[in-house]
Amino acid sequence: MPSHPLTPSFEPAAFETKIYEYWEQNQCFRASDTNAPGQKSFSMVIPPPNVTGVLHMGHALTNTIQDILVRWRRMHGDNTLWLPGTDHAGIATQAQVEKAIAKEGKGPSGRPLTRHDLGREAFLARTWKWKEEHGSQITFQLKRLGSSLDWSRERFTMDEGCSSAVREVFVRLYEEKLIYRGERIINWCPRCQTALSDLEVIPSERKGSLWHLIYKIVDEKGNAVLNPDQSEAQVVIATTRPETLLGDTAVAVHPEDERYSHWIGKWARVPLPGGGLSRTVPVIADTYVDREFGSGALKVTPAHDFNDYDLGKKHGLAVLSVMGKDGRISADGGPYSGLKFSEAREKVLLDLNELGLLVRTEDHQHKVGLCQRCETVAEPIISKQWFVQIQPLAQPAIDAVKEGKIQFSPQSWEKTYYEWMNHIRDWCISRQLWWGHQIPAWYCDLCEGITVDRQTPRACVHCQAVGSHLRQDEDVLDTWFSSGLWPFATLGWPEKTETLETFYPTSILETGFDIIFFWVARMIMMGLHFMGEVPFRKVYLHAMVRDEKGEKMSKSKGNVIDPLKIVDVQGADPLRFTLAIMAGQGRDIKLSMDRVEGYRAFCNKLWNAVKFFHLQLQPQQGGALEEPFQGLVEEPVEGLENWIEKNYRELDGFNQWILLRLQKLIPVVEGGFQNFEINLSAQALYEFTWHQLCDWYIEFSKLSLKAGGRQRVETIYTLRFVLEKLLRLLHPLIPFVTEELWQSLP
RNA sequence: UGGAGUGUAGCUCAGUGGGAGAGCAUCCCCUUCACACGGGGAGGGUCGUAGGUUCAAUCCCUAUCACUCCAACCA
Numbered sequence: 107m108p109s110h111p112l113t114p115s116f117e118p119a120a121f122e123t124k125i126y127e128y129w130e131q132n133q134c135f136r137a138s139d140t141n142a143p144g145q146k147s148f149s150m151v152i153p154p155p156n157v158t159g160v161l162h163m164g165h166a167l168t169n170t171i172q173d174i175l176v177r178w179r180r181m182h183g184d185n186t187l188w189l190p191g192t193d194h195a196g197i198a199t200q201a202q203v204e205k206a207i208a209k210e211g212k213g214p215s216g217r218p219l220t221r222h223d224l225g226r227e228a229f230l231a232r233t234w235k236w237k238e239e240h241g242s243q244i245t246f247q248l249k250r251l252g253s254s255l256d257w258s259r260e261r262f263t264m265d266e267g268c269s270s271a272v273r274e275v276f277v278r279l280y281e282e283k284l285i286y287r288g289e290r291i292i293n294w295c296p297r298c299q300t301a302l303s304d305l306e307v308i309p310s311e312r313k314g315s316l317w318h319l320i321y322k323i324v325d326e327k328g329n330a331v332l333n334p335d336q337s338e339a340q341v342v343i344a345t346t347r348p349e350t351l352l353g354d355t356a357v358a359v360h361p362e363d364e365r366y367s368h369w370i371g372k373w374a375r376v377p378l379p380g381g382g383l384s385r386t387v388p389v390i391a392d393t394y395v396d397r398e399f400g401s402g403a404l405k406v407t408p409a410h411d412f413n414d415y416d417l418g419k420k421h422g423l424a425v426l427s428v429m430g431k432d433g434r435i436s437a438d439g440g441p442y443s444g445l446k447f448s449e450a451r452e453k454v455l456l457d458l459n460e461l462g463l464l465v466r467t468e469d470h471q472h473k474v475g476l477c478q479r480c481e482t483v484a485e486p487i488i489s490k491q492w493f494v495q496i497q498p499l500a501q502p503a504i505d506a507v508k509e510g511k512i513q514f515s516p517q518s519w520e521k522t523y524y525e526w527m528n529h530i531r532d533w534c535i536s537r538q539l540w541w542g543h544q545i546p547a548w549y550c551d552l553c554e555g556i557t558v559d560r561q562t563p564r565a566c567v568h569c570q571a572v573g574s575h576l577r578q579d580e581d582v583l584d585t586w587f588s589s590g591l592w593p594f595a596t597l598g599w600p601e602k603t604e605t606l607e608t609f610y611p612t613s614i615l616e617t618g619f620d621i622i623f624f625w626v627a628r629m630i631m632m633g634l635h636f637m638g639e640v641p642f643r644k645v646y647l648h649a650m651v652r653d654e655k656g657e658k659m660s661k662s663k664g665n666v667i668d669p670l671k672i673v674d675v676q677g678a679d680p681l682r683f684t685l686a687i688m689a690g691q692g693r694d695i696k697l698s699m700d701r702v703e704g705y706r707a708f709c710n711k712l713w714n715a716v717k718f719f720h721l722q723l724q725p726q727q728g729g730a731l732e733e734p735f736q737g738l739v740e741e742p743v744e745g746l747e748n749w750i751e752k753n754y755r756e757l758d759g760f761n762q763w764i765l766l767r768l769q770k771l772i773p774v775v776e777g778g779f780q781n782f783e784i785n786l787s788a789q790a791l792y793e794f795t796w797h798q799l800c801d802w803y804i805e806f807s808k809l810s811l812k813a814g815g816r817q818r819v820e821t822i823y824t825l826r827f828v829l830e831k832l833l834r835l836l837h838p839l840i841p842f843v844t845e846e847l848w849q850s851l852p
Numbered sequence: 853u854g855g856a857g858u859g860u861a862g863c864u865c866a867g868u869g870g871g872a873g874a875g876c877a878u879c880c881c882c883u884u885c886a887c888a889c890g891g892g893g894a895g896g897g898u899c900g901u902a903g904g905u906u907c908a909a910u911c912c913c914u915a916u917c918a919c920u921c922c923a924a925c926c927a
Contacts, residue, residue, distance in 0.1 A: 115889070191891075345927060396926050404927055413925045518856055525923060698864055700876045707889040718886035789866065
């Protein structure tokens with residue numbers, strides 16, 4: 107180990123890059139495929155950032171925490187693997203590339219270039235190129251942060267291995283009848299032109315109206331039913347989406363609602379002008395209807411509302427689809443066909459008003475689902491998609507947590523997990539995108555049968571038609587389908603590798619609570635199903651990083667703090683220490699630059715403490731250590747630790763004092779790392795370093811050091827021992843500066 | 853609607869059944885031989901509010917208020 111002089115003060119820019127190179131050259135982060143005798147393994151997979159992404163504060167936090175844990179275990183001698191990689195992030199990446207090509211020129215139509223102008227193959231080539239150019243960016247940024255990832259094992263969700271794992275899983279689930287293709291109600295983004303899973307739709311409050319419409323009651327022949335007073339019988343129905351009445355196939359009331367119960371079994375006329383649109387629909391009874399809300403009567407549109415879909419299924423109602431994928435009313439919508447949904451709403455209201463069928467309008471707050479990506483209102487429509495039948499996968503995943511095979515921290519998230527898992531709906535996994543894993547299903551143009559296979563099939567499994575009759579499904583899989591396999595796909599599955607044997611299940615998953623359902627739950631389900639074992643023992647969920655005012659960082663608010671700028675100016679260690687000490691659970695992290703600067707000062711303090719030690723070894727300070735002992739004390743030939751143990755009783759009181767404090771510090775720091783209370787470790791180390799070591803011990807030691815003789819020598823040994831221990835304890839938190847200081851020691 | 857979390861000094865946050873803390877900010881002093889990214893000192897808080905348990909509560913219990921987040925099928 108080289109020793110070298112130190113700069114006058116802590117200047118991270120002078121050594122951080124050099125230190126990381128040193129680690130890489132010495133393969134410090136390489137895991138071994140097999141454990142040495144008696145050695146334990148410790149493994150984590152990185153939550154793969156989007157391949158086109160840029161490191162933000164959330165990444166900085168999760169990767170700092172993970173790095174702390176993995177360095178800690180590595181220093182304890184475990185065979186540690188922290189596996190790096192990136193996610194292809196289907197829709198996000200595709201949107202970025204589409205944006206880029208739109209800027210580049212115009213297509214034949216005179217409009218900006220779209221992916222359709224390029225064609226699938228060229229567009230994908232283009233996206234791969236984009237990936238090559240941008241994918242390394244985040245890799246580089248993780249290194250700046252000091253992340254001790256085993257880069258020799260870097261993976262990508264669309265690389266050869268992950269892709270074959272995806273096909274393997276798809277085929278097996280299909281064979282087990284847990285993947286099916288079906289026409290069902292799904293969320294559709296008219297702008298992105300793709301299906302979305304429930305999770306990709308974000309409910310959001312909108313100011314809207316509640317329109318009260320008249321539905322006349324009729325008999326089975328369509329003749330008006332009269333009230334006792336000879337007026338025409340009717341029900342008023344309140345709706346927030348009047349345009350959907352084009353797809354109404356029933357009116358529902360509560361069975362015990364005295365206002366309406368006598369109409370059950372009769373019919374209601376959907377209030378629209380003639381032209382075939384004015385239909386009669388049955389009046390049905392269901393306790394689902396809330397008597398208190400609106401008028402207490404409900405129109406049922408199975409094709410365009412999830413609840414209505416369920417209701418329709420229960421009552422065997424027709425499913426009348428009136429909205430298309432282009433966000434417009436479909437062809438059979440009479441005078442409304444071709445209109446956008448919003449336009450159709452206006453026209454329906456106008457028409458009804460004219461007919462005197464709109465009785466009342468009131469303001470109403472309600473929730474609409476927005477596309478997670480583009481914030482367009484997502485529409486429930488009927489569409490043919492691929493689904494995972496999730497119940498059989500969910501139950502074991504629930505049990506695994508209940509039985510404690512996986513522990514969440516903070517534990518309170520387990521409740522939320524159960525809640526979601528218990529109400530889970532089948533997972534729509536097909537996306538109408540190009541960037542992603544194309545679905546390994548082929549359709550036969552002769553028999554229309556589906557062939558699902560790991561490779562391109564030679565023939566249709568149903569009619570044996572040759573390959574040229576087969577056409578692969580054009581859709582790709584939801585990005586989260588492949589990330590769900592991440593913990594075992596990256597370790598070599600479906601091959602039975604040593605790596606998999608050694609490192610699965612992984613030890614800890616560290617991530618944000620915002621992706622418990624997207625990612626964590628699916629990994630648990632997939633891991634249990636395909637590996638027969640949980641993918642990780644512990645799930646650590648960290649807090650959200652916010653700005654100083656406690657607001658969420660977002661580009662639009664302009665309050666984003668770029669972690670890399672902090673790394674450039676203050677250094678990676680101060681940022682890491684700040685995040686670590688603020689990462690207490692159950693509280694959001696409000697990042698303030700004052701704190702970062704404070705911990706930069708802390709690094710400087712540590713720096714100077716070591717510098718102080720160096721100075722003591724210089725001849726002008728009263729004698730170098732090379733020829734110093736002259737029999738004053740026994741030399742530490744068997745290492746400092748032994749020496750301290752042997753000579754502890756003989757030492758000066760203040761030397762004993764600092765050793766005692768150090769001894770008390772160690773379990774606190776270890777406990778913090780062990781129990782995912784890293785902030786406690788950081789706090790204790792800060793306190794010890796500054797106030798005990800620097801403020802008291804070093805100040806006091808100056809007397810002994812000046813005194814010379816035995817006092818001086820034993821103090822140098824003690825100081826060195828304490829510094830070495832301290833550097834090791836601090837290393838997981840602030841690896842760069844501790845490494846630099848460690849190497850400086852003679 | 854249900855669930856969770858938070859509320860402690862001006863700001864950001866630790867913390868514990870018996871003495872109320874740190875960093876930053878403020879004020880004063882100190883360029884003393886590791887460090888001015890420093891040292892010494894000062895001011896500043898009825899630990900959200902109201903009850904209860906206890907010899908004793910900021911910490912435990914109950915209620916209440918405020919803020920935040922999560923889940924959700926009220927058209």
